[in-house]
Amino acid sequence: MKIPSLGLSRSLLKFLRRSTSAHNLLTQTWQHPEVGINQRPLTYCYVGKVCISNKTSRRHYSTSRLFISDATAGQILQYVDLDLDIDARLSDIEKLQANLDARKIQVSVEELVINRKRMLDIKKQKKDLELEREENAKQMAALVKEKKGHPEFSTLSRPLIERGKEVKEKLKSIMGQWWEVEEKVMLAALSLPNNLHPQTPNSSPEVLEEYFEERKITSALSHYEIMKKSNLVKFSNVGPRAYYTQEKLALLEQNLLRYFSRRLEVDGFVNWTCPEMFKPVVVEGSGMDFMNRNELFCLQQKSKSDVDAGDSSSSIDSMYFRGVSLASFSAYLTRSFIEESALPMRLFTVGKSYVPCTENNLPGLLGGVQSAKCCVLGICRSPEESWDMCNNIREKVISLIIPFKVPMRQVVIPASCLHSSEEYRMEVQIWVPSQEQFLMMGSVSMLSDYVSRRLMIRYGENPNHLNMSSPVHMVYGEVMDISRFIGCLVEYNELDVPHLEKDT
Template sequence: MIEIARLRSAPEAIIQALRKKHFEAAPLVEQALAYDEERRHTQAELDTLRNQLNTLSRQIGEAMRQKDTSRAEALKTESLSCKNLISEKEKQLTDLEAKLEEILLRLPNPPHESVPPGSSSADNVVVHQGYTDPLPGAEGRLPHWEMAERLGIIDFTRGAKVTGTGFPFYVGAGAKLQRALIQFFLAEAEKAGYTEIEAPFLVNPTTAFGTGQLPDKDAQMYYIPLDELYLIPTAEVPLTNFYREEILEESQLPIKLCGYSPCFRREAGSYGKDVRGLNRLHQFDKVEIVQIVQPEVSYEVLETMRLYVQSLVEKLELPYRTVLLCGGDMSFASAKTYDVEVWSPAQERWLEVSSISNFETFQSYRMKLRYRKGKTPTYVHTLNGSALALPRIVAALLETHQTPTGRVRLPKALQPYYGQAWL
C-alpha cells in the first residue's frame, strides 16, 4: 500500500510511474487525495472538540468547587452537546479512513525509475547470462517427466489419483533429492548470514494482507473457512510478517531471514505446456530469503540478493540467465523485480526458478513495520527472493545432467547432501 504522505507529496510522479505498469491511477489518486483532505479536516475538528471538552470539564470542576450549581449545570449541558459532536466526528473519521484505505488498496506499487517499459515477458531485459552459447538442445534428451518416470523417482499418476493434478509423489531417490536440495539451499543461506526460521504453513488474513496477498491474490490462495486461515503460497508471507506492528532499532538492521516451506498455489488459468511435469504445481517446496533494511540501502541489497541467487544456480551447474522485469510483467506489490531463469534443454525454453524483489515501503506500510531513526519511526524497506524453488530446478537437473546411459549426474556442490554422485 502506498504511503499517503508519499501520495500527497508527489501525486503526478506516482500517476506517471504507474502508467509503466499499464495502470491508469489518476482517478483513484484524485479520490484518495480528496478523502485525505476531508479526513485531515475532520481530524482537526475532532481535536478542537476534544480540547473544548477538556476545557469544559475543568470549568465544571471549578463551578462545583465554588458551589455555583446553575453554572455547573449549564456547563454540563454544553459538555454533553460537545460529547455528541465528538461521537459524530469520530464516526465520520472512521468512515473516511475506511474509504481512503479502500482506494489505497487498489493502487499498485509504483515501479522504480530503473524498471524498463513493456507489456509482457517479451519486453523483459536480460541483465546477465550464466551460460556459453550454444545452449544445449533437445536432441537425444528426454523431458524431465519421462526421465523421472524412467528412474522411478516422481509419480505424477498416483499424485493425481490421491489428490489431483499438480500434486506429485516424490519416491525413493526423488524424495532424497528434494531433501538434499533443501539442505543445500539452507546451508548456503546460513553461510550468507541469513537466520533460519521454521515458520507456520498457515496464516491469518491480517498476515496475508501485510505482504500483499490479500486482497490482490485471494483467488490464488487455498483458504480454510472454518478456521479463517490461508495455506501459504511462499514462506515470504510468515517471514516478512515476523516483525509486523513493531518498531525496530536501527542497530537491528539489516535483518536477514530464510526459511523452507511447502508452497500452495491454486494457479487458476494455467494450462498446456506450462503445467506439464514439474513446470507448474499446486504444492511445491521452496527456500525463501527475506531482508528488512533501511530505505537508503535497499537497492544495493537487491543487487546482492540477485548475485546470491545466481551463485546457487551456478553451483548447480545449470545454464541460466537473469532478466529485469518490465513494468507490464511486474507484480502488483513489487517496485523492482529480477527473475532468474534456468534453461530446459529438452523443452528448449527458459524456466523461472526465482523472483527477487524490492517492495520498498509497500509491505511495511501495511504491516506498520518501522524502525527508529532518530526520534521519528520510519518505515523499513522489505525484499525477498526464492533461493530456490525446487520443481523447475529438479526439472533442469534431470534434463541438463542426464547421460546416454540413462543416469543423471549430480553437481559436485549437491553431492555431499545427497550422498552420491548419480541418480
C-alpha cells in the same frame, strides 16, 4: 484494562498504553539467542494479542483486515497500527499516477486527494470540538466547586449544560462523517502499490545477462514422460498436479535443499524456521489478496452472512495456507522491534510452498501445486542499503546456479508484472527444452518499507523509545524453486549436485 508488567521499563509500557488498543496487550518479551550476524546480537520485542474471553463479538464486514475503523471499536481485535505515509505518497501526484498506469491498476488518485483533504478538515473540526468540550467541562467543574448550593447555580450552569449537549451532538454527527471518509481514504491507500525503482522497466522485460547459451537444446520428451518411464515419480489421484518423487529423485531433492542451505549458511545467512499458515492480516500486509483463491489456500472460509450473523469463528480467524513465502518471514516479524545494531540481517528458510491450480498448464513438476523452495529475506535500514543487498543476493543466487551449467538468464521484470509489494524484481530464468522457453526458477525483489509499515516491523536504538523508531527496508528472494528445477535437470540429464561431497 491494564497491560501486564513483564519486566519492561515504565516508558515502554506507557507507550504501549498510548498506541495500542485495549485488546492488543503485551504478551511476551524475549531475546533471541545471540546469533552471529556480523558478530552482533539480535534483540526483539514481540507484541501480540491476548484473548480476552471466549466470546467473539459481531463484526462489521470489510474487505481489509489491516484497517479497523473506530466505528467497530470493541468488536474486533486490532492487530496493527497502520503507517501508510499517505501524505508523502500524495505529495507527487504525477509520479503516483505514472506508477498506477505502468502497473495497470485502476485507482482514482483525484478522489483519494479529495477525500484525504476532507478527512483532514473533519479531523480539525473534531479536534476543535473536543477542545471546546474539555473547556466547557472545566468551567462546569469550577462552577460546581464555587457555586454548588447557591441560588444562582441553576441559572449560571444552564448555559454550560446546553452548550455541552450541543457540542456532544455535533461530535456525534461529525464522527459519523469521520468514519465514512476515513474508511474510503484508508482502503484506497491500502490499494496503492509500492513505489517503482528507477531501474524497473515500464513495458517489456530487460535481459541483463545470459549464461551457457550454446547449451540450449530442444527435447521431444518432457521430464514428465522421462520420469514416468523411469518410475522416478508417482502422480497422486488427488489431483493432476499432486505427485511424489521416488528413488533418486527424492534423494536429489534432499541434496539440493542441503546444497542451497549450506551455501547460504557459509555466506552468513541465518537459518530461520518460519510458519506456513497465516492470519489474513499477515497475508494482506505481505501484499497478497486473501480473497483471491488463485494466490493461496484458505483452510477455513466463512461467507459474509456468517460474519454478519456474528459467527464465533468468523473469517477474521480464518487461516491461509501458502507454505514457504514472504508471508512466512512477515508472520514471524509482525509487530517486532529490531535493535539497529543488529542490522543488516540476512535470513533464509527452506520448505514446501503451495499454490492453487491456476491457468498455468505446464506439465509435471513445472506446474505442480506443491514445490520445495529455498527463500531468503534481507532486512536493512535505508533504500541505499536495500539496493546494495538486492545486488548481493542476486549475485549469490547466480553463483549457486552457475555450477549446474544450464542455459539461463537474468531478467528485470517490467512494472506491469510486479506484485503490489514490489518496487523491483529480477528473475533467474532457465531454458526448459521441452517447453522451448525460459521459465522462472528464482527471483530477488526489493520491497522497500511497504510490508514493514503495514505490519509494524521497526528498528531503532532502544525499545524504550518506540516512537523514535523507523520501518525497516526488506529484500525478498526465492533462491530456487527446487521442484521445478528438478524437472529441468531431468531434461538435461544433469542429476548430480556439484561439490556437495565437500560439505559432508
